[in-house]
Amino acid sequence: MRRFRRAAGVWAARGGENGPAAGEARELAAAAGVRTAVLVEGESDLVAVEALARRRGRGLDAEGVAVLPLGGAMSIGRFLAVCGPDGLDVPVAGLCDAGEEHYFRSVLERTGPRSHLTHADMEELGFYVCVADLEDELIRCLGVDTVQEVLDVEGDLRSFRTFQKQPAQRDRGVDRQLHRFMGTHKGRKAQYARALVGRLDLDRVPLPLDKLLAHV
Known part of the structure; x- marks a missing residue:
């Protein structure tokens, strides 16, 4: 599945056109x-979706559910071409941030039958929106105290305390500070997507993630 993800990304980067990249991706698929593609904006979303599925006893790879990071919302049209009737011809679902909902919607309107x-129509199609983004959803579900406990376990609490003292952060709420801190180093969002999902009460899961997994 990892090889397929890479091949699908190459195919999408080439506009979904037929050629060697398409052939390789089809073979790997x-x-x-x-059997299903889930389009998410980035690696941290991929990590969160797969981590929550594992916690619920599911193996998405074994089920044929390919979670494909777009590398940014602007790529959704190319990935829809890869997954659509002229590509892999598989059902698609997706997850995006609130700030990108309008873009996802416009592409779905342009390429779909409706x-x-x-917002409800998008959910019916299998596309769910995080408010404001995945990190924000996780922080709200867990609460700032629990998130700081996770930072301590991950060895980042001291760095976070230093970060809180920066002039740009002093007047922000702890939730906003945590959100910003997770984006300060490459790979940190994915690290905390996995760690925070690991602390979720499975009866209290961010609704967009919950609905997405139920859909696929």
Whole structure:
């Protein structure tokens, strides 16, 4: 499945056109048994979706559910082409931030059978929106005290305390400080996506993640 993800990314970068990249991706999709594609904005979303699925006893790779990071919301059109009737021809679902909902909606309206999609229409199609983003959803679900406990376990609490003293952070709430801290180093969002999902009460899961996994 990892090889398929890489190949799908190359195919999408080439506009979903047929060629060697398309052939390789199709072969790998068949070998991996891909039956559904889940389009997410970045690596941290991929990590969170797969981590929550594992906690619920699911193995998405074994189920043929390929979670594909777009590398940014602007790439959704290319990935929809890869997954669509002229590509892999598999069902798609997705997860995006609130700030990108309008872009996801416009592409789905342009490429799908329906126009003037509402938020509910998008969910019916399998696309769910985080408010404001995945990190914000996780912080709100867990609460700032629990998130700081996770930072302590991950060895970042001292760095966070130093970060809180920066002039730009002093007047922000702890939730906003935590959110910003997670984006300060490459790989930190993915690290905390996994760690925070690991602390979730499975009866209290961010709704967009919960609905997405129920859909696929």
